[in-house]
Amino acid sequence: MTIETTGLVYRYGAGEAEATALDGVDLALADGEFVVVAGANGSGKTTLVRQFNGLLSPDEGEVRVDGVPVSEDPVAARTRVGMVFQDPRDAFVAATVGADVAFGPENLGLSRSDIDRRVEAALDAVNMGGREDERLDALSGGEQERVAIAGALAMEPAHLVLDEPFTGLDEPARRSVLGRLRALHRDGTGVVVVTHDLRDVFPLADRVVALADGRVAVDAPPGEAVEALAALDVRVPDRVERDVTDVATATPDSDPC
Numbered sequence: 308m309t310i311e312t313t314g315l316v317y318r319y320g321a322g323e324a325e326a327t328a329l330d331g332v333d334l335a336l337a338d339g340e341f342v343v344v345a346g347a348n349g350s351g352k353t354t355l356v357r358q359f360n361g362l363l364s365p366d367e368g369e370v371r372v373d374g375v376p377v378s379e380d381p382v383a384a385r386t387r388v389g390m391v392f393q394d395p396r397d398a399f400v401a402a403t404v405g406a407d408v409a410f411g412p413e414n415l416g417l418s419r420s421d422i423d424r425r426v427e428a429a430l431d432a433v434n435m436g437g438r439e440d441e442r443l444d445a446l447s448g449g450e451q452e453r454v455a456i457a458g459a460l461a462m463e464p465a466h467l468v469l470d471e472p473f474t475g476l477d478e479p480a481r482r483s484v485l486g487r488l489r490a491l492h493r494d495g496t497g498v499v500v501v502t503h504d505l506r507d508v509f510p511l512a513d514r515v516v517a518l519a520d521g522r523v524a525v526d527a528p529p530g531e532a533v534e535a536l537a538a539l540d541v542r543v544p545d546r547v548e549r550d551v552t553d554v555a556t557a558t559p560d561s562d563p564c
C-alpha cells in the first residue's frame with residue numbers, strides 16, 4: 308500500500324487572484340511509514356494531504372493510492388486513506404459520538420456486531436469509551452478532536468493522515484493520541500502527521516517531509532533533517548535531537564505511552 312504523488316500542482320483561485328499552493332510535488336509514502344509533514348504557515352501542507360484521498364484534485368500531476376489513480380477511484384482512496392481534519396467539525400456527520408464514529412463502518416456494509424466492536428475500540432483508543440450517547444455539539448474542542456480521530460480509526464485505514472491533531476488537546480489526551488499512533492505504526496498502519504509541533508511526534512517518524520512554497524524542501528529521516536528544518540525556520544525543539552537518539556536506541560518494550 309503506497310501513496311504516490313507525481314508532479315502535483317494545485318492552484319487556488321483564478322486570474323489575478325490565482326495562488327499556486329503546490330508547485331510540483333513528487334512523493335512516495337511506503338507501506339507502514341510514519342511521516343511527519345512540516346513547513347511554515349502557507350507552505351502547502353494541508354493542500355497536499357487533502358489530495359491523498361481525493362478531497363482536492365490536482366490541476367496537474369497525479370495521486371495514486373496502491374497504484375490506482377485517485378481520480379479513477381476516489382471511493383477506494385477514501386476507504387484506504389483515513390483523514391482527520393484540522394477542524395474536526397468539518398468531518399462530523401451525526402449528532403452523537405457513537406453515531407458519528409459508526410457512520411464510516413456502516414458505509415462499509417459491516418455487520419452490527421462488527422460496527423459496534425470497531426466503535427468501542429476506536430473510542431477506547433482516544434479515551435472516549437462509554438460516551439457514545441453524548442452530543443457532539445456539547446463536547447469541548449479537544450473532545451471533538453478525539454472523536455474525529457476515533458472516526459478515522461474505526462475505518463481501520465491502511466494510511467491514517469492527521470492534520471494538526473494535537474491542537475486543543477490537553478496533555479493526557481495528547482499522550483493518549485501519541486500512544487495510539489505509535490501502536491498503529493507498530494502494527495503496520497502508515498501514519499502521516501501534519502504538524503507545527505514536532506515535540507513528540509518527531510522521534511516517532513521514519514521520515515520528515517518539509518514543504519516550502521509548495522515544494523518538497525526536506526525529505527529525510529529525522530536525525531538527518533534537523534539542520535535543514537532549522538534553515539526553513541521550522542522550529543525543532545532542543546530536546547528533539549536527544550529524543551531521536553533515545554528512540555533509536557530504545558527497546559520496543561520501553562514505550563512510555
Ligand SMILES: Nc1ncnc2c1ncn2[C@@H]1O[C@H](COP(=O)(O)OP(=O)(O)OP(=O)(O)O)[C@@H](O)[C@H]1O
Binds near residue numbers: 327328347348354
Ligand atoms: N481556500 C483557499 N483559497 C485561496 N488560497 C488558499 C486557500 N487555502 C489555502 N490557500 C493558500 O494556499 C497556500 C497553501 O495553504 P495550505 O493551507 O495548504 O498551507 P499549510 O502549510 O497547511 O498552512 P498552515 O500551516 O497555516 O495550516 C497558502 O498560500 C494559502 O494562503
